[in-house]
Amino acid sequence: MRAYLYLFFHTFIGSILKLFRKSFIWILVMMVAMWVVMGVTFGCIGGLAGYAINKYMPSQAEENDPGEGEEEGNEGEEGEEGEDEKEEKEHTLFGFNVKTERDQISRMAAGIGTCFVLLVIGIAIYSGTKEGMKMFSMADIHHMFTSPLKPQSNLLYKMLGTIWTMVFIGFYIGICWTGGFMAAGFGILDILAAVLVYAVGGILEQLVMLVTYLVSSSFMVKKYVRPALVGILIVLAGLAFMVYKSTGDAATTFMTIFDHPVINFIPVIGWTRAILACTLKHQYLMAGVFLLLSVVTIVGLIILIYRFKADFYEDAFDYAEKLFKQVKAAEEPKAVVTREKNRSKLHxxxxxxxxxxxxxxxxxxxxxxxxxxxxxxxxxxxxxxxxxxxxxxxxxxxxxxxxxxxxxxxxxxxxxxxxxxxxxxxxxxxxxxxxxxxxxxxxxxxxxxxxxxxxxxxxxxxxxxxxxxxxxxxxxxxxxxxxxxxxxxxxxxxxxxxxxxxxxxxxxxxxxxxxxxxxxxxxxxxxxxxxxxxxxxxxxxxxxxxxxxxxxxxxxxxxxxxxxxxxxxx
Amino acid sequence: MLEVKDVSKKYGKLMANNHLSFTLEDGMVGILLGPNGAGKSTIFKSIAGLLRYEGEITIAGYVNKTSEARAALGFVPEIPAMYPNLTVEEHLDFIARAYRLKDYEERKEALLRRFELDDKRRKFGDELSKGMQQKLSICCALLTDPKLIILDEPLVGLDPHAIKELKKTFEELKAQGTTVLISTHMIESVDMIWDKAFILYRGELLATLTKSDLDREGVSLEDKFFELTEGGSEE
Structure with missing residues (x-):
C-alpha cells in the first residue's frame, strides 16, 4: 500500500511540477479564468433556467395536483379556447412542445440512460476479450511486475486511477452542463442522478472489462464472448422491429424497449439505469436502493478481481512493449512507423x-x-x-x-x-x-x-x-x-x-x-x-x-x- | 539458486525457448551467450516472471512467480523504461517501498555516487539519456540487495566509466556471494569473472561450459562460442 501511495503521490506531484515548469502562467490563467467564467456562467444559467421554466413549463402545482388542476383547467377551458391556442404556441421551443411532452422527455432521458449503460457494458465486454490489459506502461512492467507486489494489487492500483478520472470527469461535465439540463426542464436531483449513472457506468466499464478479461483468458471462453454480444444485438434489433411494427412510431418504440420498468430489475445494467429512471419519476427511495445495489456490485467486482488468480503479466507486457517501441520509434529521427493494418485501398x-x-x-x-x-x-x-x-x-x-x-x-x-x-x-x-x-x-x-x-x-x-x-x-x-x-x-x-x-x-x-x-x-x-x-x-x-x-x-x-x-x- | 527445468516458450509458431534446462548455483556468475534471436531475452523475461511458459523455474527454492522469489530477484531489462514523472531518487525510494526495504538510505547514496547519478537525483525519468536510464535501472536492481540478479545486455549504452564500475560491481557481487546471470554479446567484458556459460542457439541450449573446463582445455570462451554456433573458430 505504501508503495502505491508513494508512486501515485509522487507521480502526481511530478506531473504538476513539470506542468507548471513549462506552462506556469498558462495554467494559472486557465485556472483563474475557469473559476471566474464558471461563476458568471452559473449566474446566467440560473437566469435562463428560471426564465425558461417560468415561460414554457407548466407550474409545479399544476403538475403535482392533476385533479385540482384539471378541474380548474376545465372551468377555464369553457370560455378561453382562444387563449389556450395562444398558450400552446408559447409552449413551443425549437419546434418542440415542452408542455405536452414533458413526460416523454423524462422517458427519453431514462431510455438514453439505459442505452448508455448497455453501450459501456457492451464495449467493456468486447474490449475485455481483446485489450483488457492496456493500462500498464513499460515502467510498470519493469518496476512493479518484477517486484514482490501482488499482481492483483497492481491491477487494482492501475484501475482505481482510471476510475478516479471517470468520476471526476463525470462530475465536471455535470457541473458544466447543469444549465443545459435545467433549461430542458430537469431538476438538480435529475442532473445528479445522470452524473451518478455516468460515473457508475464508467466505473462498471473498467471493472467489467477486467472481469471479462480475467474470466475469458482463464477459462478459455474468449471465442464465445463476441458471438454472444452479436446475439444480444440481434435479439434487441428483432425486438425493436416487432415493437416498431405494432406502434409505428420510432420514439414510442425506443421508450417501450429502453424505458420498460422490468429493465430496472436486470442486475448491474438495470440497477444502474434505474438510478436515473426512478429519480426522473420522483421515486427517490427506489433510486437510492438501486444506487446502493450498484455500489454493492462495484465492491463485489473489486473483490472478485482481487481474488482472481490470473496470470495477466504477459498480455500486459505485450501491449506495453508494443506501445513503448512505437513511442521510441517515433522519437528516432529516421523513424519508420509500421502499421498493424494496411492502409485502405482507397488511398x-x-x-x-x-x-x-x-x-x-x-x-x-x-x-x-x-x-x-x-x-x-x-x-x-x-x-x-x-x-x-x-x-x-x-x-x-x-x-x-x-x-x-x-x-x-x-x-x-x-x-x-x-x-x-x-x-x-x-x-x-x-x-x-x-x-x-x-x-x-x-x-x-x-x-x-x-x-x-x-x-x-x-x-x-x-x-x-x-x-x-x-x-x-x-x-x-x-x-x-x-x-x-x-x-x-x-x-x-x-x-x-x-x-x-x-x-x-x-x-x-x-x-x-x-x-x-x-x-x-x-x-x-x-x-x-x-x-x-x-x-x-x-x-x-x-x-x-x-x-x-x-x-x-x-x-x-x-x-x-x-x-x-x-x-x-x- | 536458479533452476530452469524443461522450459519452453512459443510465440505463435516460433519456438523461442525449446526445452531449456540449466542451473546456476549460489554465488556463481553465469553468462548467457547466443546470436540474435537465440532466445536469451525470452528466457530472461520468463525467469523474471513476465511470460507464460511451459516448464518450471525456481529462484532460491521458490517458484519464480511467487512474492518470495520476486523478493530474491533483481532484474535489469535490455531496454530500460523509467516512470516519466518520477525523479531518479524517487525511483529508488519507490523500489525500496515495493520491496519493503529498511535502512536503505546509505546503500541508495552509495549507488547514486558509484554510477554518477548523485547530481542528477532531481531529474525526471524522461529527462535521462538512455545510458543514464540504464544506470538507474541497474541501481534499482542492486538497491534491493538481491540473492540473484539477472542482467539483459547491461553494458549496451553505458559510458566507459559506467562499464568499469559495473564490471567492478560484478566482481563485488561475486565476492559477497550474490548469484549473477548476465546476457551479453560482449564476451571480453565478462571474460574475467564468469564461472558458467550457457550457449543458446535458435532457442536451444547448445552447451553448458564451466570456466575451469575451458581453462583445462586451453580454449577461450570466444573461440568455443564460435565453434559451437558457427562450426569453427573465428580468426
Whole structure:
C-alpha cells in the first residue's frame, strides 16, 4: 500500500511540477479564468433556467395536483379556447412542445440512460476479450511486475486511477452542463442522478472489462464472448422491429424497449439505469436502493478481481512493449512507423499536392489528405457514414415531427464536436514539420484549421441536406445548424491544437484527462452566457444561434492565437 | 539458486525457448551467450516472471512467480523504461517501498555516487539519456540487495566509466556471494569473472561450459562460442 501511495503521490506531484515548469502562467490563467467564467456562467444559467421554466413549463402545482388542476383547467377551458391556442404556441421551443411532452422527455432521458449503460457494458465486454490489459506502461512492467507486489494489487492500483478520472470527469461535465439540463426542464436531483449513472457506468466499464478479461483468458471462453454480444444485438434489433411494427412510431418504440420498468430489475445494467429512471419519476427511495445495489456490485467486482488468480503479466507486457517501441520509434529521427493494418485501398498514392505555397500549403494539405482517401476524391468514409446515419435517423424521426429537428441538430453538432477534438496538425507538430515552413505560426495554424473546417463541411453537407429534406425542416434553422457545426469544428480543432501544445506528452494520465476535459469545456462557457443573454433579450432562436456561432468561431480563432504563441515558444 | 527445468516458450509458431534446462548455483556468475534471436531475452523475461511458459523455474527454492522469489530477484531489462514523472531518487525510494526495504538510505547514496547519478537525483525519468536510464535501472536492481540478479545486455549504452564500475560491481557481487546471470554479446567484458556459460542457439541450449573446463582445455570462451554456433573458430 505504501508503495502505491508513494508512486501515485509522487507521480502526481511530478506531473504538476513539470506542468507548471513549462506552462506556469498558462495554467494559472486557465485556472483563474475557469473559476471566474464558471461563476458568471452559473449566474446566467440560473437566469435562463428560471426564465425558461417560468415561460414554457407548466407550474409545479399544476403538475403535482392533476385533479385540482384539471378541474380548474376545465372551468377555464369553457370560455378561453382562444387563449389556450395562444398558450400552446408559447409552449413551443425549437419546434418542440415542452408542455405536452414533458413526460416523454423524462422517458427519453431514462431510455438514453439505459442505452448508455448497455453501450459501456457492451464495449467493456468486447474490449475485455481483446485489450483488457492496456493500462500498464513499460515502467510498470519493469518496476512493479518484477517486484514482490501482488499482481492483483497492481491491477487494482492501475484501475482505481482510471476510475478516479471517470468520476471526476463525470462530475465536471455535470457541473458544466447543469444549465443545459435545467433549461430542458430537469431538476438538480435529475442532473445528479445522470452524473451518478455516468460515473457508475464508467466505473462498471473498467471493472467489467477486467472481469471479462480475467474470466475469458482463464477459462478459455474468449471465442464465445463476441458471438454472444452479436446475439444480444440481434435479439434487441428483432425486438425493436416487432415493437416498431405494432406502434409505428420510432420514439414510442425506443421508450417501450429502453424505458420498460422490468429493465430496472436486470442486475448491474438495470440497477444502474434505474438510478436515473426512478429519480426522473420522483421515486427517490427506489433510486437510492438501486444506487446502493450498484455500489454493492462495484465492491463485489473489486473483490472478485482481487481474488482472481490470473496470470495477466504477459498480455500486459505485450501491449506495453508494443506501445513503448512505437513511442521510441517515433522519437528516432529516421523513424519508420509500421502499421498493424494496411492502409485502405482507397488511398490514392499517385496523387501529389500541387496547390499552395507558404502557410496556405497547410490549407491545401488538409483538403489533399481528405481527397486522397476519398472515393473519386469526394466521397470520404466520414461523409458516407454521416449520410447514412443522419439519413436513417431523419427518416425515423420524420414520423415524430416535434422531436425531430431538435434531436437532429443536437445530434449532428454533438457528433461533429466529439469527432472534431483531434489535432489536425498532430503529425506536423510531433515531427516539427510545422517549424520548417518560414511563416508565422498563427497563419500556419489558421490555414490548417480552415482546411480542416472545409473538409468537415464537405463531409457534413450531404447528410444535412438529406436530413433536412426528410424532416421538412425550416431552411433558416438548417443554415443555423450548419453555422453551429462549422463553429464547433473550428473550436474543437483549435482546442485540440492548444491541448497538444500545452499538455506535456508524459503527463500523468489522470491529470492529462482532467486537463483535457477542462480545456474542452472552458472555452464554451462564454458561449452559454451569450446564449442566455441573447435568448432572454430577443427570444429569437435564429438570432441566438447566429450570435453563438460567430462567438464560437471567434473563440476558436483566439485559441489558435494562443496555440500559435505556445508553438512559437517551443 | 536458479533452476530452469524443461522450459519452453512459443510465440505463435516460433519456438523461442525449446526445452531449456540449466542451473546456476549460489554465488556463481553465469553468462548467457547466443546470436540474435537465440532466445536469451525470452528466457530472461520468463525467469523474471513476465511470460507464460511451459516448464518450471525456481529462484532460491521458490517458484519464480511467487512474492518470495520476486523478493530474491533483481532484474535489469535490455531496454530500460523509467516512470516519466518520477525523479531518479524517487525511483529508488519507490523500489525500496515495493520491496519493503529498511535502512536503505546509505546503500541508495552509495549507488547514486558509484554510477554518477548523485547530481542528477532531481531529474525526471524522461529527462535521462538512455545510458543514464540504464544506470538507474541497474541501481534499482542492486538497491534491493538481491540473492540473484539477472542482467539483459547491461553494458549496451553505458559510458566507459559506467562499464568499469559495473564490471567492478560484478566482481563485488561475486565476492559477497550474490548469484549473477548476465546476457551479453560482449564476451571480453565478462571474460574475467564468469564461472558458467550457457550457449543458446535458435532457442536451444547448445552447451553448458564451466570456466575451469575451458581453462583445462586451453580454449577461450570466444573461440568455443564460435565453434559451437558457427562450426569453427573465428580468426
Amino acid at each position: 490514392n498514392r499517385n496523387k501529389t499536392l500541387k496547390h499552395g505555397q507558404g502557410a496556405n500549403v497547410f490549407f491545401f494539405k488538409a483538403l489533399y489528405l481528405r481527397g486522397r482517401s476519398a472515393l473519386f476524391g469526394i466521397f470520404s468514409l466520414k461523409m458516407l457514414t454521416l449520410l447514412v446515419v443522419i439519413g436513417t435517423a431523419a427518416y425515423f424521426m420524420a414520423s415524430h415531427n416535434t422531436l425531430a429537428l431538435l434531436a437532429y441538430i443536437v445530434g449532428t453538432v454533438v457528433v461533429e464536436t466529439v469527432a472534431g477534438f483531434a489535432n489536425p496538425l498532430a503529425m506536423d507538430m510531433d515531427r516539427h514539420i510545422i517549424h520548417l515552413c518560414p511563416e508565422s505560426e498563427f497563419s500556419k495554424l489558421l490555414y490548417s484549421l480552415l482546411g480542416n473546417t472545409l473538409s468537415t463541411l464537405i463531409d457534413v453537407l450531404p447528410g444535412m441536406i438529406l436530413g433536412a429534406i426528410l424532416i421538412k425542416a425550416n431552411v433558416w434553422m438548417i443554415l443555423c445548424a450548419l453555422l453551429i457545426t462549422i463553429g464547433m469544428s473550428v473550436y474543437a480543432s483549435a482546442t485540440a491544437v492548444l491541448m497538444d501544445s500545452l499538455i506535456p506528452e508524459n503527463m500523468m494520465e489522470q491529470i492529462k484527462s482532467t486537463l483535457s476535459v477542462v480545456l474542452k469545456m472552458l472555452p464554451i462557457m462564454p458561449v452559454i452566457v451569450t446564449i442566455t443573454v441573447v435568448f432572454i433579450a430577443s427570444e429569437n432562436v435564429i438570432l441566438t444561434a447566429i450570435v453563438a456561432s460567430i462567438e464560437i468561431i471567434v473563440i476558436g480563432i483566439l485559441l489558435v492565437l494562443l496555440a500559435s504563441y505556445r508553438l512559437g515558444r517551443k
